[in-house]
Amino acid sequence: SYELTQPPSVSVSPGQTARITCSGDAVPKVYTFWYQQKPGRAPVLVIYRDSERPSGIPERFSGSSSGTTVTLTISGVQAEDEADYYCQSADSSGAYWVFGGGTKLTVL
Amino acid sequence: EVQLLESGGGLVQPGGSLRLSCAASGFTSSSYAMSWVRQAPGKGLEWVSGISGSGSSTYYAESVKGRFTISRDNSKNTLYLQMNSLRVEDTALYYCAREPLHCSGGTCYSYGMDVWGQGTTVTVFS
Numbered sequence: 001s002y003e004l005t006q007p008p009s010v011s012v013s014p015g016q017t018a019r020i021t022c023s024g025d026a027v028p029k030v031y032t033f034w035y036q037q038k039p040g041r042a043p044v045l046v047i048y049r050d051s052e053r054p055s056g057i058p059e060r061f062s063g064s065s066s067g068t069t070v071t072l073t074i075s076g077v078q079a080e081d082e083a084d085y086y087c088q089s090a091d092s093s094g095a096y097w098v099f100g101g102g103t104k105l106t107v108l
Numbered sequence: 109e110v111q112l113l114e115s116g117g118g119l120v121q122p123g124g125s126l127r128l129s130c131a132a133s134g135f136t137s138s139s140y141a142m143s144w145v146r147q148a149p150g151k152g153l154e155w156v157s158g159i160s161g162s163g164s165s166t167y168y169a170e171s172v173k174g175r176f177t178i179s180r181d182n183s184k185n186t187l188y189l190q191m192n193s194l195r196v197e198d199t200a201l202y203y204c205a206r207e208p209l210h211c212s213g214g215t216c217y218s219y220g221m222d223v224w225g226q227g228t229t230v231t232v233f234s
Contacts, residue, residue: 001170031217033218035221037153042203042224042225042226043153043203043221043224045220045221048220048222049218049219049220054220054222084152086152088153088155088220088221096155096158096167096168096169097155097158099145099153099154099155100152102153
């Protein structure tokens with residue numbers, strides 16, 4: 001079955017830049033989405049179609065894609081950004097969605 | 109206000125069945141694809157099933173194919189997930205999510221899951 005690979009954890013200090021990667025063979029062919037999930041809360045869409053930001057999402061959140069890897073970048077990280085982040089994409093056939101294993105962002 | 113409200117979760121023994129519902133309000137649900145996504149305790153997100161706005165197309169993760177059935181009643185703005193032959197590993201918080209699509213030339217592109225409910229808990233215990 002198709003898999004998306006994320007690092008289990010990323011740690012940064014406030015004000016620094018956090019980069020969370022997501023790798024998968026089909027990434028160059030299909031769009032990827034990013035979600036933020038805080039404890040006890042439902043996920044929130046923070047990036048769609050690789051690099052688009054939904055309304056209401058701060059400009060410090062951005063997305064990019066290169067080869068088989070997509071990256072969520074959070075510039076000027078704030079304490080409120082501490083959360084789990086999940087990438088989501090489809091297999092190459094587009095028949096089903098897959099989530100990455102999630103990355104816990106810790107703000108030191 | 110755009111909202112999704114799940115219900116129908118509960119405790120069930122292995123082999124049992126449950127029917128989850130997801131009531132949409134604040135938007136016309138027939139204009140959107142919908143998905144069910146689950147999260148086992150302390151684990152990550154797992155996509156379970158999806159359905160087109162009309163209900164004519166359905167999609168399933170391999171882990172639930174043949175056991176779960178997704179459907180929708182657009183006249184009631186409600187999404188369903190019929191879960192049969194439940195297993196211990198189906199224990200999770202089940203979310204429904206709205207998925208806007210852009211369709212052109214026979215191909216549809218997703219805008220991601222932009223609205224989520226708060227989830228309903230399914231516990232399968234032996």
